[in-house]
Amino acid sequence: MRKFLFFTALLALVACNEDDQTTVAPIRGLKTHLVADAKKSTVRRFPAVLEPTSLNTLSFEVAGKLGAVPLAVGQRVQVGQTLLSLDTTTLQLQLDTAEAGVPSAQVARDNAVDNLARQMQLFDRRVITKKDLDDASTLSAAAQAQLEQAIKARDSARETLSKTIITAPIDGIINSVDAVSFGTVLAGAPMVTLYSPDQFEISFSVNFDTVSQLVVGTPATVRLADLPNVNLDAVVSELGSRADTVSSFPVVLKLKDTDPVLKAGMAVEATIELPLPAEEGFTLPLSAIVKKGQIGFSPDGLQGQSAARVFVFDPQTETAVLRDVTVGGVRENELLVIDGLEHGELVASAGVSFLRDGMHVKLLDGE
Known part of the structure; x- marks a missing residue:
């Protein structure tokens, strides 16, 4: 009888200890982002190098x-x-020789002209024959040609020396x-x-979705990588109608402003504001996106519309609900959601990898 009572007491003690060790899982606190800030455009950023316009x-x-x-x-x-x-030693000697040849050719031409004049007088008096007159005329023309050649040689030597x-x-x-x-x-x-120190441009390549939204004259902003506080206005000056590589179209921006610190070869970042594919979009931090969602990032930003998933807080059931959304671009390091969210909703903005669809959660203090 005593043994029975001992074992009964022992079992009761063990059961009591097991009850004490059983605890209720805590409800996870939820940090959220209020869906309120609406934007009508997206911003694309492109790394490039500063180049002289000419x-x-x-x-x-x-x-x-x-x-x-x-x-x-x-x-x-x-x-x-x-x-x-x-x-210029050799060329100067050539010029000196050419210049000296001009006066000599000038004297020879003058003598030939005078001789022709005398021969014409003698011919009029029938002292010489027509052949003698023709010979004098030929010599005069030859002397004139030699003079012109000497002058051209002198001028050519001068021009060569100037080069x-x-x-x-x-x-x-x-x-x-x-x-x-x-x-x-x-x-x-x-x-x-x-x-020229005041005429610069930058060039980069974009995908088809981006180039189709650009026109010559589209405004842009250029920021220096080494001096982020230096921002300069620019415009699209050239658009490539043919891809230089697969689905990559060249774009050239010309700076409207200048700055004494600008030098060719400096790394810069060009920013262009483009309209959203929808009327407006709500901004979300990048941390709100569930990592399993696929977002089409490219070197110049999002490629058109992309699907993603977020957790939205349901105040009725106090749960985190997984929802599909459509991302239409990026602005100021935040995603722009153009479909799937309503103004005033709360979206989980941290710890989304630990959440599950329908999980009970509670808002953190101040949320």
Whole structure:
């Protein structure tokens, strides 16, 4: 009897301990985002590089031996400034010879003209024959031609000598220097590239959905990657009607503003505002999207409309309800939902990977 009572008491004690260890699962707190902020446009951002609108490539029109090269990349120059020059010793000798030949040809021409005049007088007096007169006329014409040839040779030598100097055609900045001091250069070989410091553009490629919404003149904003506080106005200046790669269309923006810090090759980010595919869209943080949902991201943002899933708080049942939504774009690092949400609803904005459809939840304090 005592053993029976002992085992009965022992079983009761074990059952009591098991009841004490059984606890009710806590209800998860829910951080939410209020569906209220509506936007009518989406923003696309495109990384690019600042490029000069026009690049002037300078070269010599004649071959020769180069002098010292006092240029450096990034150096500012003024219009008319001498940039490079060739050794002129040989060309100067050629010019001196050509200039000396002009007076000699001039004297020969004058003598031939005077001789022709005398021969004409003698012919009128019938002292010489017609052949003698013709010979004098031929010599005069030849002397005139030799004079003209000497003058052209002199002018050509002067022009060739003038081509031994490269001067800056604009006020600009040296972009590259291909010349080597005291080296031998060929006519037409690129020596220096120069660009204007107040005319820049950027180019990038977009998909078909984006290029179809752009026109020449569409406004844009360009921000410097190294100086985010520098924002410049720009416009679309060129649109490619043919893809340079598969479904990739070139776009060129021209800067309307300028800044002293701008230099070719700087990394920039272009921002273009485009209309939504719907009348308006509600902003949602990226953290609200259920990771299993597929969103079509591309290098220039969302590709048109994309399907996604979010958890919406149901105040009647105090549960998180999984819902399909349509995303129409991105704006200021937030998604723009164009279908599937109503104004005033609460969407889970954190911890969505731990939620399940129909899970009981409670709003956090202040939500």
